[in-house]
Each structure stands twice: as structure tokens, then as C-alpha cells.
Amino acid sequence: MLGYAGRILRVDLTSGKIWTEPLKEELAKKYIGGIGLGMRLYLDNSQPCVDPFSPENPLVVATGPLSGTMVPTGGNGHAFVSKSPQSFGVGEAKSHGHWGTALKRAGYDAIIFSGKAEKPVYLWIDDDAVQLMDAKHLWGKSPQETEDAIRNELKDFYIRVASIGVAGEKLVRIACVINDKTRACGRTGLGAVMGSKNLKAIAVRGSKDIGVANKDKLLELIKVQHERMKGPAARKYRTLGTPENVLVLNALGAMPTNNFTQAIFADADKISGEYLNERFVAKIIGCSSCAMRCEHIAVVPEGPYKGTTTRVEYEPLWANGPNCGIGNIDAIIKALDLTNYYGVDGISIGGIVSFAMDLYENGIISKEDAGLDLKFGNHEAALEMIKRISLREGFGDTLAEGVKLAAEKIGQGAEKYAVHIKGVEMTGYDIRGLKTAALGYAVSFRGADHNRHGAYGPDVAGKVNRFKAEKGRGKLVKDTEDLYTIIDSLIVCKFSRGTYFEGYKDLAALFSEVTGIQMSADDLRMAGERINNLGRLINIREGLSRKDDTLPWKVMNVPIPDEGPSKGSFVSQEDLDLLLDDYYEVRGWTKEGIPTVEKLNEIGMEDLVYIVKDKLETPIEKPKRKTKTEE
Amino acid sequence: MTVPPKTDTSKWKIVTCDPDKCTGCTVCEYICSLTKDNAFSAQKSRIRTMRLHPLINISIACRLCNPAPCVTACPRDALKQSETTGEILVDDEKCDGCSWCIEACDYGAIVLHPEKKVVRICDLCQGDPACVKWCPEEALDFTTKDLMAQKARMAVTKKLFKESMEAAGIKP
Numbered sequence: 001m002l003g004y005a006g007r008i009l010r011v012d013l014t015s016g017k018i019w020t021e022p023l024k025e026e027l028a029k030k031y032i033g034g035i036g037l038g039m040r041l042y043l044d045n046s047q048p049c050v051d052p053f054s055p056e057n058p059l060v061v062a063t064g065p066l067s068g069t070m071v072p073t074g075g076n077g078h079a080f081v082s083k084s085p086q087s088f089g090v091g092e093a094k095s096h097g098h099w100g101t102a103l104k105r106a107g108y109d110a111i112i113f114s115g116k117a118e119k120p121v122y123l124w125i126d127d128d129a130v131q132l133m134d135a136k137h138l139w140g141k142s143p144q145e146t147e148d149a150i151r152n153e154l155k156d157f158y159i160r161v162a163s164i165g166v167a168g169e170k171l172v173r174i175a176c177v178i179n180d181k182t183r184a185c186g187r188t189g190l191g192a193v194m195g196s197k198n199l200k201a202i203a204v205r206g207s208k209d210i211g212v213a214n215k216d217k218l219l220e221l222i223k224v225q226h227e228r229m230k231g232p233a234a235r236k237y238r239t240l241g242t243p244e245n246v247l248v249l250n251a252l253g254a255m256p257t258n259n260f261t262q263a264i265f266a267d268a269d270k271i272s273g274e275y276l277n278e279r280f281v282a283k284i285i286g287c288s289s290c291a292m293r294c295e296h297i298a299v300v301p302e303g304p305y306k307g308t309t310t311r312v313e314y315e316p317l318w319a320n321g322p323n324c325g326i327g328n329i330d331a332i333i334k335a336l337d338l339t340n341y342y343g344v345d346g347i348s349i350g351g352i353v354s355f356a357m358d359l360y361e362n363g364i365i366s367k368e369d370a371g372l373d374l375k376f377g378n379h380e381a382a383l384e385m386i387k388r389i390s391l392r393e394g395f396g397d398t399l400a401e402g403v404k405l406a407a408e409k410i411g412q413g414a415e416k417y418a419v420h421i422k423g424v425e426m427t428g429y430d431i432r433g434l435k436t437a438a439l440g441y442a443v444s445f446r447g448a449d450h451n452r453h454g455a456y457g458p459d460v461a462g463k464v465n466r467f468k469a470e471k472g473r474g475k476l477v478k479d480t481e482d483l484y485t486i487i488d489s490l491i492v493c494k495f496s497r498g499t500y501f502e503g504y505k506d507l508a509a510l511f512s513e514v515t516g517i518q519m520s521a522d523d524l525r526m527a528g529e530r531i532n533n534l535g536r537l538i539n540i541r542e543g544l545s546r547k548d549d550t551l552p553w554k555v556m557n558v559p560i561p562d563e564g565p566s567k568g569s570f571v572s573q574e575d576l577d578l579l580l581d582d583y584y585e586v587r588g589w590t591k592e593g594i595p596t597v598e599k600l601n602e603i604g605m606e607d608l609v610y611i612v613k614d615k616l617e618t619p620i621e622k623p624k625r626k627t628k629t630e631e
Numbered sequence: 632m633t634v635p636p637k638t639d640t641s642k643w644k645i646v647t648c649d650p651d652k653c654t655g656c657t658v659c660e661y662i663c664s665l666t667k668d669n670a671f672s673a674q675k676s677r678i679r680t681m682r683l684h685p686l687i688n689i690s691i692a693c694r695l696c697n698p699a700p701c702v703t704a705c706p707r708d709a710l711k712q713s714e715t716t717g718e719i720l721v722d723d724e725k726c727d728g729c730s731w732c733i734e735a736c737d738y739g740a741i742v743l744h745p746e747k748k749v750v751r752i753c754d755l756c757q758g759d760p761a762c763v764k765w766c767p768e769e770a771l772d773f774t775t776k777d778l779m780a781q782k783a784r785m786a787v788t789k790k791l792f793k794e795s796m797e798a799a800g801i802k803p
Contacts, residue, residue, distance in 0.1 A: 069671055070661035182685060207745055209670035226767055283686050286654035289661060291767035293654040297685045
């Protein structure tokens with residue numbers, strides 16, 4: 001079992017006890033690593049229906065079998081998994097950079113944190129020497145300051161740090177975990193779970209060798225990937241980067257604007273990838289092992305935000321730009337810098353600010369309530385609001401709960417303006433006119449997200465009629481979901497997905513040559529299906545069901561108003577029901593979206609049948625509950 | 632008294648890195664440790680990447696100084712410099728890992744092998760360095776110091792005369 005370290009690090013923050021457990025080969029084969037292994041470890045080590053911020057909610061970090069190897073983009077990933085304080089179902093987020101490489105080199109496939117530290121601590125992993133360190137002096141610092149401070153006090157520049165910012169400390173529900181200064185496990189609020197445990201950071205120095213099963217064969221595969229990554233399959237990421245989407249989506253009438261009020265943004269050419277690259281992007285950098293490079297580092301050259309230097313991607317650019325009616329690119333870059341500084345999800349923060357602006361414009365909150373003139377397009381107010389949310393100041397305290405919970409608190413019909421799915425704020429695709437994507441978003445186990453399925457692909461490329469809900473979309477979504485969960489479990493980068501010309505076959509070959517465990521394309525596809533069912537099972541255990549596979553009120557009730565290709569499109573309840581029925585059927589789930597016993601047996605999940613047995617008509621005997629990973 | 636003949640260093644080639652192209656991906660570290668030690672390990676790599684800031688990335692290997700301070704610093708005569716390639720040769724029998732050479736090297740281009748406890752320095756891979764071959768950005772080059780200067784002159788000339796070259800239709 002090369003590639004894997006074969007060990008799981010256990011840290012009980014309440015008692016301070018630290019120990020390791022072996023990683024079973026069966027578990028590795030079935031759930032691969034990353035989000036798959038992370039979710040399984042979460043399930044096996046947690047009780048149902050605990051509060052996400054309680055000490056009883058464990059926090060899991062997992063690397064993948066390729067982490068630490070030279071497999072391009074595969075060498076560096078890690079994933080955080082826990083119960084999300086936003087969706088109250090499974091939360092998972094993945095990041096790249098150099099941190100995951102270090103954790104694998106230190107000799108761990110995963111870390112399971114349980115309990116809660118009495119006072120702020122950080123975990124210092126120096127290969128086999130693992131200890132909890134006092135973090136009182138780091139509390140209140142940004143992730144970037146924390147990283148520098150830890151490297152200074154431990155006197156090694158090559159130490160890699162993943163940490164939370166002030167937002168995580170203050171349990172802002174969209175707080176993220178940042179590593180290598182600009183990379184984030186952004187979505188579903190896991191930085192707040194880390195904060196609830198008084199865990200400020202995880203610092204790692206790894207110096208162990210990473211061996212692979214078949215070096216020569218692996219190098220051949222890597223050479224092929226390198227060549228593909230220099231070609232058209234990765235062109236987008238090497239040139240304009242994801243901000244290329246700005247003009248593409250705007251032309252389709254699919255760029256949500258002013259909190260999903262419109263779907264075309266008038267100032268798109270002032271924030272486009274083309275504009276950014278010419279004037280702002282100073283350098284494109286790469287993560288450990290990457291042969292593509294994608295990380296566009298933008299620098300504001302002049303004006304009040306002069307010198308601001310940060311990573312720019314389409315999603316946070318959209319969220320803090322068009323979705324807030326903001327076309328001032330300097331201010332958007334500043335906003336992205338602030339999200340890294342405070343440690344909040346760059347997508348959700350824009351969703352929350354735009355929600356507040358929408359309430360303000362519609363008279364549900366006043367200037368007195370908001371404390372700011374929250375008109376769409378007021379970038380100064382938006383930047384101030386990002387700060388207030390991150391620090392839970394004034395009205396920011398309410399908004400720090402995320403749009404769903406904030407709307408419940410505000411009342412007066414505010415929920416109609418809360419654009420979220422399962423409590424997680426929407427991302428930058430106007431799915432009113434992208435109906436395959438709409439299904440993908442509705443069923444995503446971590447809430448609103450384009451990264452769980454990539455189902456916008458066939459819509460945007462024109463492979464299907466994107467305005468139509470019809471049978472067959474279920475299979476499209478299922479297939480891409482299964483592939484995406486494998487990408488997130490191995491872990492390779494989503495941006496590299498176009499370079500696996502033969503899909504699972506290429507990915508399985510990389511897995512086999514690294515680990516020495518023979519894995520066929522079909523085995524790997526089934527593992528993808530298994531991991532998707534696992535996400536579903538955790539959500540079912542936490543009480544989520546078909547009713548939660550839904551879409552934001554605006555998406556289902558307000559047709560796209562803009563003159564253009566998408567005018568008039570929205571997703572009706574009838575559309576959604578048709579899509580869900582089709583998807584559940586393809587998945588082998590009941591009408592209520594519950595995986596059947598037959599399906600679970602077919603994909604090797606008989607040990608988890610107990611989760612669905614109450615929900616299905618025929619009762620099944622409950623097997624003995626697993627409580628520890630090694631069992 | 633005869634003066635020893637000066638070593639002709641003009642043919643020596645070193646691994647250089649263009650920081651404008653380097654993305655900090657550390658592929659050079661991966662392939663170096665795999666080639667020399669059969670495993671992926673940053674600590675065992677003879678070329679190391681430094682990202683001081685997102686905009687500042689570079690990989691550094693032995694610069695083939697002559698005379699080489701590391702050779703001079705070694706109290707056990709474990710290091711010597713090849714006359715033909717300039718490569719610093721390490722005698723594992725004599726090296727005891729004292730690390731005087733690491734201290735003497737201004738470039739941080741010498742590493743202490745974590746298990747063998749002897750130092751490791753770029754050995755130029757018999758004139759065909761793996762890191763140069765595998766660098767995805769072609770940021771690394773294996774070149775003489777003279778060609779390095781030539782390359783820089785070429786680049787600066789292109790930059791200075793961009794407009795006149797375009798006007799004259801010169802395609803370098």
C-alpha cells in the first residue's frame with residue numbers, strides 16, 4: 001500500500017491525548033482518500049445530529065494516495081471534512097498548495113480531531129513528534145500572519161501551515177481554513193468548526209520519503225500528463241484562468257447579477273479575465289507537483305488599494321463583483337484580499353453581502369439597521385461589510401450566520417432574497433437558464449456548489465437544451481458527480497480534469513502505479529458512486545431528505561428579466577420534480593432520495609444499510625455500530 | 632616559483648533558473664530525489680525551491696564556484712572539484728556531515744542527507760540534469776555562464792529594440 005502513509009493521527013483536544021491508528025487497506029481501496037476517506041472517517045467517528053460547534057463534532061483532515069508524489073496536481077491536495085455549520089449535513093472542502101504534501105511526508109493519511117481545547121492551541125507535527133502548542137499569541141491574527149509567526153517561532157521557513165483567521169475564531173459560519181497564504185478549504189464553514197475547537201492552526205514539517213510501487217511506469221504516465229497539460233486541455237488555466245468565465249457566462253445570460261436579480265452584468269468587460277490579465281496579473285504560480293500552473297496573482301497598480309496582492313479566481317470575483325453590482329476591479333481585488341485576511345469563504349461572503357444589499361434595496365432593512373448605505377454597487381460599503389461580518393460587528397453579527405439563518409432572524413420575507421441551497425450560498429452560475437446544472441446544484445451533498453458535479457458543462461457547451469428539464473439529465477449529473485468525487489478523493493486538481501483523456505482509466509492507472517493496488521477504471525468509477533452515496537447517507541443520518549434537494553426561491557420564482565438568450569427562463573417546481581425523479585432513479589434511490597438496500601449492497605456498502613433502514617419500507621436488522629476506524 | 636595553470640571554467644555548465652518563469656511547483660525537487668534516491672523527498676533534493684512571496688519564486692542548485700568555498704571549508708578533504716565539469720565531488724568515506732560546507736555555501740545549494748548523514752550536491756546528472764528535462768515551465772536551463780550572459784543580452788536587446796524590430800520586420 002505505497003502512496004498511503006498507512007497511519008491516521010488522532011488528536012483529542014479535550015484531553016490533549018495524541019495517538020496513531022493504522023489505515024486499513026480495505027478502507028483505502030473503498031474510499032480512496034481526500035473527501036471519500038475523510039467522510040468515512042467522519043461517519044465512523046461521530047454521533048448523529050450533534051451541533052456542528054459542539055466538542056462532539058469531530059473534524060477530519062485527509063490527504064490522498066497521490067499526495068506527496070510527483071503526479072501532476074496530485075502531489076499536494078488535502079480535504080477538511082466535518083458537519084457543516086451551514087448545511088447541518090456533511091461539510092467538505094478541499095485545497096491545494098504545499099500543505100497536503102507536507103502532511104503526507106510527515107507520515108499521515110489523515111488527522112481526526114475530537115473534543116475541544118480549553119484554550120487556543122495549534123498542532124505542531126514534526127514527523128513523528130506531534131504536540132499541541134499554546135496559540136494565545138496567535139489568536140486574532142490573520143492566517144498569513146499566523147503562518148509567518150509559526151515559521152519564525154519554530155525557525156523553519158519550509159514549515160507548512162493551515163490556519164483560521166479571526167472569522168473562524170468568532171464562529172462566523174462561512175469561515176474557511178487557509179493554507180500557504182492564499183489557498184483555502186473554503187466552502188461549508190469548516191474554519192468555524194476549527195475555531196469552535198480552539199484550534200488555531202496545524203503546522204507541519206514532513207521529511208519522510210514517499211515511495212511508489214512502480215517508479216518507471218509512473219514516470220511514463222507523468223510524462224504523458226505533462227505533455228497534455230502543456231496543450232489545449234489546460235490552456236484556460238495557463239492563460240486567462242477561471243476569470244475567462246466572466247465574458248462567456250455573461251454572453252449566455254448566465255452570470256448572476258445583483259443577488260440573482262439579473263443574469264447579465266453591464267460592466268463585465270471591466271472585470272473580465274482579458275482585462276485582468278492585461279493590467280493586474282503580475283504572475284501565475286503553481287502548487288507542489290503541478291505541471292499546469294493556474295494561480296493568477298493580481299496586484300493593484302494604483303489608487304486607494306494600490307499594492308493589494310492576491311489570488312484571483314472567477315467565483316470570488318463574481319461573488320464580490322457582479323453579484324453585488326460592483327464593477328470596480330480594484331475594489332474586488334481588495335475584497336478577495338480581505339477574505340483571505342479574515343479567513344472567510346470568498347464565494348459565500350459575496351453571497352451574504354449581496355443578500356444584505358438586496359434587502360436594503362427592497363426596504364426590508366434600513367440604513368439604520370445595516371449601519372451602511374448598502375446600495376448595489378457601493379464597493380466601499382461592501383468592503384466595510386466584509387469586515388463587519390468577519391468580526392461579527394453590528395449588523396455583521398446577524399449576517400455572519402449565513403443568508404439562510406440570517407433571513408430566519410430578520411423575517412419579513414427575507415428568505416426570498418436568501419440565495420442558498422441547504423444553507424450554503426450559491427456560486428456564480430445563473431442556473432435559471434442552466435437546467436442540467438440546476439439539478440446538480442439541487443442534489444449536491446454539500447449544498448450549493450458547482451464543484452460537486454460540473455453539470456454546467458453540457459449546458460454551457462450547448463450539448464443539451466439548457467432551458468429544458470427532461471429525462472436523461474439525471475444520468476449526466478450522476479456521471480459527472482461520480483468523476484468529481486474521485487477527483488476530490490485521489491486528490492487531483494479539478495482544473496486538470498480535461499487532461500485525463502480516458503477518464504477513470506487514466507486516473508486508475510495513476511492510482512495503481514503509485515500504490516501497487518491494482519485498480520481498474522470500473523473499480524474507480526464504482527468508488528466514485530460509493531463516495532457519492534456516502535455523502536448522501538451522512539446527510540440522511542443528519543435528517544436531510546428530498547425536501548432539501550431544492551433551489552433558491554429566486555431561481556424557482558423569478559424568470560431571468562434581461563433581454564438576451566436566457567430571458568424568461570427559471571426552474572419551476574414541476575421541472576425540479578422531473579429532474580429529481582430522473583436522478584434518483586438513475587442513482588438507484590427511492591422517490592424520497594434514499595439509497596435502497598440493493599444499491600448499497602451492489603456498491604459494497606452493506607455495512608451502512610443501518611442508516612437507511614428506518615427510512616425504507618422494509619425494516620432491516622441493524623448491524624453492530626462501528627465506532628473506531630481500526631475495527 | 633611556478634604559478635599553477637588556471638582552471639578553464641568556460642565550458643562548465645550549471646543548472647540555472649529563470650525566476651520570471653519559475654512557478655514554485657517544486658517538480659525539480661520531486662524528480663531530483665526520485666532520480667538520486669528513488670523516492671520523493673524535498674530534503675534529499677539537491678535543487679531546492681524558494682517561494683519568498685507569491686511573486687518571488689526560484690529554484691537553486693550548485694553554482695560551481697571556482698575556487699569553491701565549500702571545498703576550501705571542508706576540514707576532512709571530503710570535497711573536491713572536477714576540473715572538467717566543475718562538479719563538486721563528495722567522498723562519502725571522508726564526509727562526516729559536519730556541515731562546514733553548508734555554512735560556506737552562499738546559495739544554500741548543499742544539503743545534508745537525512746539518513747546517510749553526508750552532504751549531497753548537484754552532480755549535474757552526467758551532463759543531462761533530470762530537473763531541467765522535467766521542469767514544466769522550462770524555467771530551468773543547463774548552460775555555461777557565458778551563454779547565460781548571452782541569453783540576458785539577447786533578452787534585454789529585444790526589450791530595448793522591440794519597436795524598431797517590429798518596424799523592420801525582424802523576427803528573432
